[in-house]
Amino acid sequence: MGNQLEAENEGDLGRAIRDSDFPFIRSGGFSTVRIPIRFSGHASSSAPYTINASFMARVEHVVNTASAAGLNVIIDMHHYDEISEDPQGNRARFVAMWRQIAQRFQNAPSSVWFELLNEPKDQLNNTNLLEIYTETLAAIRETNVSRYVIMGGQRTSDITSLATLELPNDPYVIPTFHYYLPLEFTHQGADWISPTPPMGTTWGSDEDYARLNNHLRLATNYYTRTGRVPFVGEYGAVQQIPTSERATYYGAVSNAFASIGIQSCAWSYVNTFQLRDDSTGRWITEITDLIATTTTR
Template sequence: MIFISTIFSCKSQNSLVSIGYGVNLTGLERTWEFPEFDLGDLKKKLLILENNGVKEIRLPLSFNYHFESDPHFPKKIKRVIAFCSRRGLKLVLANFDHQLTEENADQQTNKIIDQWLILLDFLPKNAQNVYLEIVNEPTVSPTTWHRVSNQIISEIRKKNNAISIVVGASNANSMFELSRMEPYPFENLIYTFHYYEPYIFTHQGTSWTGDQHATVDIPYPYDERKMPNLSPKSKETAGEVNFRDYNKTGNLVAVEDKISQIAAWAKTHGVALWCTEYGVTVNADHDSRVNYLKDVGQILTKYAIPSFIWEWEGNFGVKGLIEISSK
């Protein structure tokens, strides 16, 4: 995968930050918004990203929702891939909302396999621009995930032994779980992790993560003079401990310490490694968001890890935060 170099022009700063990255083009995974797979609208968004120098796109999709609500879903995916191929865009198809649990692991695994096999019927055998991310952020136990993921990859390989497959670890694509894994016995795999450390900063004020992240106005990097008081809601939660330790976790050194470890794992095993999500909520202030994206992007680039910012538009959206232009 080519690592794109773009220029972030920060509204409140004079400096230009050069970062290599891809972007998550979100929306079609948001089942609670009943998203329509509008092919024309999606192509327009892809063109906007391309015009801003972005050539690598991760497309989160709720397979369960779109397979059930749109009989033309596989054909639309085929047309999206063809469109991206013509324009030289790399596309990651990421399977969200898979509903995989310990209780339904066998049944749901068969469903996930069936869905991928249906899509493979619509994809060219030698597609060079498309990557299949079999399951986003699995939360089943490591033992169950090892069994399940082996089944999914094996069945995909029986149908297509060349297409690139992206796979992460349990505990929601945890880099720590990934570092404990042994690589799978398959070719052309890309291992992925998500990076949102420290969560006390990146998820501040996000309602869906609970009271532990109720404290807002947390700066990045850590600056004692700018630190807010701990929210009363966060007391006696994990957020209280994370807030106390933020002076150790909220800086470039801590970012590199974590990412360097998973980079070392990939180097030891000789496998490809991506970070398919990193980002920070719009609840953080502008300068802190820019500082964080700069630091994480810098370290990912240092260790040659292709990465995808979460997300172009949405609760973590970078559109409007920074202007992007091709270098």
């Protein structure tokens, strides 16, 4: 549910979430929604780091509405860049926010999962993530003993982060990575990254498929090393790319990872990396018809 609840204010980066979205998503054949949420933009900056009650109620409403539509829900803490810039200085606030979230959703169905932090980067890396993750997980376990909790690695959870990613010893922890490779294709014309990749790059050559196959081996190596099956928390290609080329990418990436037992969440829904055309109210079926899933081994 990209560019919605992770905006500073819902609606700043595209249209807000509607209750009707979730039955529509379920009827489209999707089973899970990942909801990026900027909790840090609605929490006090000093102890006890209280999350705004109105915002928390909005999040709860969205989660309950998605659950009622028969969807699995991932509550994802998104855009907490401060902890990547100063991990120790923001550690207590991070733990406190998750303790509040966990308390609020302790009676939610088991189909609601938590994702600790979207795309760790900069000063937050695989050398210090485990310590922070372990402390935060302990706070969650005070009220949610067996809820699944998703954790990603360094460098914005790039697939290469799996090589050194260590996670807490907990059977309900799920590793994740994101896949937007190569950025020259997936983010062409995206003015929020610098330098902006120029338009005109295509995807689908033998070299592109060989690179994707090499990345499958990285995921398989991680599973062999740890016994944990990761999932692709985000993948996609920006909407100004021609639809046929986007479709090739979405289909190839989702099918490739499904072939080795890895499921995926496509970015996004109606904003930026559109899978639904709001002007028509319909799925962009050239893309969505090619998205594959699997049963996790």
